[in-house]
Amino acid sequence: MVVTTEEIWGYLEEVFDPEVPVLTVVDLGVVRDVELNGDACKVTITPTYSGCPAMKRIEDDIVEKLNEKGIENVTVELVLAPAWTTDWLSENGKRKLKEYGIAPPENEPDKSVLFADPIVVPCPKCNSKDTRLVSQFGSTACKAHYQCNECLEPFDYFKCLR
Amino acid sequence: MEKALFEYLLRLGDDSLILGHRLSEWCGHGPILEEDIALTNLSLDLIGQATSFLDYAGKVEGKGRSEDDLAFLRFDKDYRNLLLVERPNGDFGVTIMRQFLFDAYRKPLFERLVHSSDETIAAIAAKSLKETKYHLKHSSEWVIRLGDGTEESHERIQEALNDLWKYAAEIFYEDEVDATLKEAGVLPNMETLRADWEEIVYSVLKEATLETPDNNWKQEGGRKGLHTEHLGYILAELQYMQRAYPNMEW
Numbered sequence A: 001m002v003v004t005t006e007e008i009w010g011y012l013e014e015v016f017d018p019e020v021p022v023l024t025v026v027d028l029g030v031v032r033d034v035e036l037n038g039d040a041c042k043v044t045i046t047p048t049y050s051g052c053p054a055m056k057r058i059e060d061d062i063v064e065k066l067n068e069k070g071i072e073n074v075t076v077e078l079v080l081a082p083a084w085t086t087d088w089l090s091e092n093g094k095r096k097l098k099e100y101g102i103a104p105p106e107n108e109p110d111k112s113v114l115f116a117d118p119i120v121v122p123c124p125k126c127n128s129k130d131t132r133l134v135s136q137f138g139s140t141a142c143k144a145h146y147q148c149n150e151c152l153e154p155f156d157y158f159k160c161l162r
Numbered sequence B: 001m002e003k004a005l006f007e008y009l010l011r012l013g014d015d016s017l018i019l020g021h022r023l024s025e026w027c028g029h030g031p032i033l034e035e036d037i038a039l040t041n042l043s044l045d046l047i048g049q050a051t052s053f054l055d056y057a058g059k060v061e062g063k064g065r066s067e068d069d070l071a072f073l074r075f076d077k078d079y080r081n082l083l084l085v086e087r088p089n090g091d092f093g094v095t096i097m098r099q100f101l102f103d104a105y106r107k108p109l110f111e112r113l114v115h116s117s118d119e120t121i122a123a124i125a126a127k128s129l130k131e132t133k134y135h136l137k138h139s140s141e142w143v144i145r146l147g148d149g150t151e152e153s154h155e156r157i158q159e160a161l162n163d164l165w166k167y168a169a170e171i172f173y174e175d176e177v178d179a180t181l182k183e184a185g186v187l188p189n190m191e192t193l194r195a196d197w198e199e200i201v202y203s204v205l206k207e208a209t210l211e212t213p214d215n216n217w218k219q220e221g222g223r224k225g226l227h228t229e230h231l232g233y234i235l236a237e238l239q240y241m242q243r244a245y246p247n248m249e250w
Helices: A005-012 A055-068 A093-098 B002-024 B033-060 B067-072 B092-113 B119-147 B151-170 B177-185 B193-207 B230-242
Strands: A032-035 A039-046 A074-077 A131-135 A143-148 A154-156
Touching: A005 A032, A005 A039, A005 A055, A005 A093, A039 A055, A039 A154, A055 A074, A074 B119, A131 B033, A154 B119, B002 B033, B002 B177, B002 B230, B033 B067, B033 B092, B033 B119, B092 B119, B092 B151, B119 B151, B119 B193, B151 B193
Parallel strands: A039 A074
Antiparallel strands: A032 A039, A131 A143, A143 A154
């Protein structure tokens, strides 16, 4: 069977992030490279956060998906550099996050500014800009916890990492 | 050189591992739900960093030890973490002050290690730096809130600072390990690390209306494997499963 790297990128669009199942691993920007060498396929991925517990699962899911597509010889390599940033989240990914009820990353000021003016994170449900930060740390390492003052919806914000 | 590198990686990895374990003890015990989640998020980042550093340490050592072997199967004298990170959690003020003194060191440290001649260390540092910026912001803001808060919170966090201060000096402990790695370019520009730490610490303490303790007595030993009694209890819990059921996995 002859496959191209484009086809493999396409198959990877069917592998979802286990923590945010609306995003594919491609939307998330964790797939950094796909290489083909004869019938051997190597997929290079990078973790979002150092302690992200989803990485092993993502690795297994990629192998499983490609095996299912008839590609038997698959290796997944984990690299740390260059370090993942939310800037790699695709536009499509940001749109899907919002539809799912998670506010996508905003342009945030540098973390070194203490008590910085809060950034505006619009509510993913009613679009109100009147929202407040509940906690910088949310249900997973990549999210912060917010609440909308307008419709009172509590929501996750996919925080900016640079 | 390999020996020094291995030692240094244990210092980095064990700081992350032991502090990560300490923070995980807060799981289900945080003063408010949001802080419970925040502290365990920090813990997760630190355990992740420990995994990277110890995985690399095992490769440098070349004896086939994995990150799990190093985390779970060493004896107390083989751990190289700062005494500061093994201090008990105490109240929330103690945990926050311990975290702040550590974060104020880790951020400028990683900013330097990003330029290490060792590519793996540079990569782990670049990854960890992004996380550490969040940690330092979190701990700094809490130090200010508690210090400049109520009489009770002020008193308690001042006490925490007074107690932890003697362990802070060890952050700048240096020996032949550092000298060897500096020469090789693995540790770049370390001269100004202390000045950077002091700048962060003094400015936040001032804002928090806290007084820098005038006691300069220091307590060190962790970098050489001489620990306080607390590490033994941590390891008993951390290593129990692997010691009771060798090679268990789930």
